[in-house]
Amino acid sequence: MQGVRIAATDLACRRGDRVLFRGLALELAGGEALQVAGANGIGKSSLIRILAGLMRPFAGSVERAGTIGLIDERPALDPHMPLGRALRFWQRLDGAVDNQLARLGLAGLSDVPVRYLSTGQRKRAALARLIGQQAAVWLLDEPLNGLDAHAVALVEALVAEHCRAGGIAVVASHQPFALAAMRRLDLAEFAA
Numbered sequence: 001m002q003g004v005r006i007a008a009t010d011l012a013c014r015r016g017d018r019v020l021f022r023g024l025a026l027e028l029a030g031g032e033a034l035q036v037a038g039a040n041g042i043g044k045s046s047l048i049r050i051l052a053g054l055m056r057p058f059a060g061s062v063e064r065a066g067t068i069g070l071i072d073e074r075p076a077l078d079p080h081m082p083l084g085r086a087l088r089f090w091q092r093l094d095g096a097v098d099n100q101l102a103r104l105g106l107a108g109l110s111d112v113p114v115r116y117l118s119t120g121q122r123k124r125a126a127l128a129r130l131i132g133q134q135a136a137v138w139l140l141d142e143p144l145n146g147l148d149a150h151a152v153a154l155v156e157a158l159v160a161e162h163c164r165a166g167g168i169a170v171v172a173s174h175q176p177f178a179l180a181a182m183r184r185l186d187l188a189e190f191a192a
């Protein structure tokens, strides 16, 4: 994961007729992690979408070096397919990487249609898909939502491993995220 980087300069975000934040800058290199914190509606998801390149900023720019892996509230898995087949669909595109299904507590759920998975199981399935993707830059929007304490610790461990391997993680969450040396960006400081 050499040369991995994500940087934003003088970023502003507008939704509807409201500017949510402005003057926001950030820069992360390989191995670094950042928590984006702030109250409901302040613009955390919007920032993640801008960083992912899914939404145009109102002002400013984003530079990315490295593939992007995104987790948000929608798992990128066909809801009608059994979980195993839905993940294999992506494996054919991403390469046959170990999705760590057993570690994620999904080993027994291969035959269950994605739409029947519980909230936490769906989040775990999205993590399996993310691991398979082998992206350098993880953009995680509320990755802890709906997870039990064991799964929260697992996500924290996965992010730590990803950063140790030279990846970048940006985690938007209003919940505490336990990761040594994680930087914190409070969106309220950039409120327009």
Ligand SMILES: Nc1ncnc2c1ncn2[C@@H]1O[C@H](COP(=O)(O)OP(=O)(O)OP(=O)(O)O)[C@@H](O)[C@H]1O
Residues within 6 Å of the ligand: 015, 016, 017, 020, 038, 039, 040, 041, 042, 043, 044, 045, 046, 047, 174
């Ligand atoms: N398409 C849209 N048009 C207009 N306003 C929008 C649109 N999408 C989101 N918003 C508004 O933008 C604001 C920021 O939303 P965003 O989802 O980025 O916040 P958030 O910090 O992630 O919130 P939460 O913690 O509740 O997930 C909210 O007030 C929301 O109502």
